[in-house]
Amino acid sequence: MVNPPIVPRGLYRTGDSNDAEVCVDFGNGQKILSYYSYWNASYLPYFSDLPEKNDYLKYKNVHVFKYNDILDYYNYIDMAKKSIIKAKKDLDERGPFLERLRDLDYDDYLSAVDVDVFEHRLKLRVDEYNTLKRYLNTHWNYAVFPNSDWKEGIYYVDPAEAKNLAIETLYIPEGGTLCPKAGVTEINWAVKNLKFGHNSTFDLSAPDVEPITPGDWSDLPPAPEGLPGLPGREGVKGRPGTPGVSLTLRGVENIGGGSLWIKTDGRPGGPGGRGGNGQAGGERERKLWGRRAQSGGQGGKGGQGGDGGWTSSINISFRTGDNPFRLLSEVTNPGTSNRPDIKESLIRIYGAPGRGGSGGSGGEPGKGSSTNIPGETGSSGAPGRAGSAVFSRDLGD
Known part of the structure; x- marks a missing residue:
């Protein structure tokens, strides 16, 4: 039996090239990021490891992960924890500037990307960590x-x-x-x-x-x-x-x-x-x-x-x-x-x-x-x- 592809919670790509987009799917809404926005945010998994849209829609509710060794699961959780700590630190340091960034003209591409990356990275890290933790603690x-x-x-x-x-x-x-x-x-x-x-x-x-x-x-x-x-x-x-x-x-x-x-x-x-x-x-x-x-x-x-x-x-x-x-x-x-x-x-x-x-x-x-x-x-x-x-x-x- 062939296992389904890895399906990270809430992420899929629309193609293979640098012109492709990444969709952040939160269930009750979606956000589209460009390839460069995703890359600059240092998201995991890497862009090339993301499923394409058809595979994501087919397998999005099946918790299948990329690593076969149980130690890799725990290493992945540790990596997610560190990412959460870093994102929370960013939140403490940059919180006062959030409203100013929101008020900037959205024609300013870098500012718009900065807000998207800042808000979505923390949520994805928390969801990723909680999903993996639940997966390891239940059958x-x-x-x-x-x-x-x-x-x-x-x-x-x-x-x-x-x-x-x-x-x-x-x-x-x-x-x-x-x-x-x-x-x-x-x-x-x-x-x-x-x-x-x-x-x-x-x-x-x-x-x-x-x-x-x-x-x-x-x-x-x-x-x-x-x-x-x-x-x-x-x-x-x-x-x-x-x-x-x-x-x-x-x-x-x-x-x-x-x-x-x-x-x-x-x-x-x-x-x-x-x-x-x-x-x-x-x-x-x-x-x-x-x-x-x-x-x-x-x-x-x-x-x-x-x-x-x-x-x-x-x-x-x-x-x-x-x-x-x-x-x-x-x-x-x-x-x-x-x-x-x-x-x-x-x-x-x-x-x-x-x-x-x-x-x-x-x-x-x-x-x-x-x-x-x-x-x-x-x-x-x-x-x-x-x-x-x-x-x-x-x-x-």
């Missing part, structure tokens, strides 16, 4: 997850985030929906606290993608002279529906908040393939007393529809017992589930398996000397089933 990747990128009340779990995260508090706000991006089939996290607001949703439903319909059979060549046509071939069985995304949460200690629906719908099966056309009957034999032209073959039966997708498999382990919060995984009729009634501070794991796919249409009868029979429509696929649900005591690593 959690996140204090709170998700902590950003909510779009219109929805957070999409990226494939890079779907596995091997250690989350101190998994929090879904009131009315918010946490759901996997397309391509995510499994979520596997260690979670200490599961918190949620009123009417929140963890939507594990399979992505809304229709299964591909099987292709048609090619027509058979006509039967030999004087022979009846063969029946068409039966259509191909439809593809099964996609199951709901499976969920594993390990080491849960606390659950609480408003009301959370963990939605587990599977998708419907795909339609069956069309039955093959019957073979055309043979023409009259071209000889004295030859057999007459024959009838064409019956059309092939349509393929059976694909089976519906299963609901999500759920596996939740608890530090304090086998199932101290008495969670259940419930299944309703095949189709699409609606939000169930949920009491205060409770979770309902509830979803619908996918319906079976429709049967394929029958094939056309083969041409021949008499009227022939088209193929039958295929049978529907079986509805999906309930995914497994396991609630157990977490025994630790």
Whole structure:
């Protein structure tokens, strides 16, 4: 597995050349510095070590650091401490001049850069030190997850985030929906606290993608002279529906908040393939007393529809017992589930398996000397089933 690139908190660059800019991202606002401003401020890491914008946005919440030896972590903290002491000393010495610098005309490039560097360097050093200190003192990747990128009340779990995260508090706000991006089939996290607001949703439903319909059979060549046509071939069985995304949460200690629906719908099966056309009957034999032209073959039966997708498999382990919060995984009729009634501070794991796919249409009868029979429509696929649900005591690593 390839590790993500180093992602210093709040910093990324817009290119490689001296014309590039550095963005200082504080979460609630951004500041753009030129390459020379960043260089003159003696920031760490060096400009060449900063991630580019796309990598920063992709991995900004993943605490991955550059050094492999634990001693290097502590050396890095010592370096951050010294930088903080120096910045605080600058603050004491230069504080009286801050307001004068602010009042200068911002056309004065050097003065503007001086203010930017002075204010941002101290904050970055403090954040850098605190982040590294927290990282060394806890095994959690996140204090709170998700902590950003909510779009219109929805957070999409990226494939890079779907596995091997250690989350101190998994929090879904009131009315918010946490759901996997397309391509995510499994979520596997260690979670200490599961918190949620009123009417929140963890939507594990399979992505809304229709299964591909099987292709048609090619027509058979006509039967030999004087022979009846063969029946068409039966259509191909439809593809099964996609199951709901499976969920594993390990080491849960606390659950609480408003009301959370963990939605587990599977998708419907795909339609069956069309039955093959019957073979055309043979023409009259071209000889004295030859057999007459024959009838064409019956059309092939349509393929059976694909089976519906299963609901999500759920596996939740608890530090304090086998199932101290008495969670259940419930299944309703095949189709699409609606939000169930949920009491205060409770979770309902509830979803619908996918319906079976429709049967394929029958094939056309083969041409021949008499009227022939088209193929039958295929049978529907079986509805999906309930995914497994396991609630157990977490025994630790």
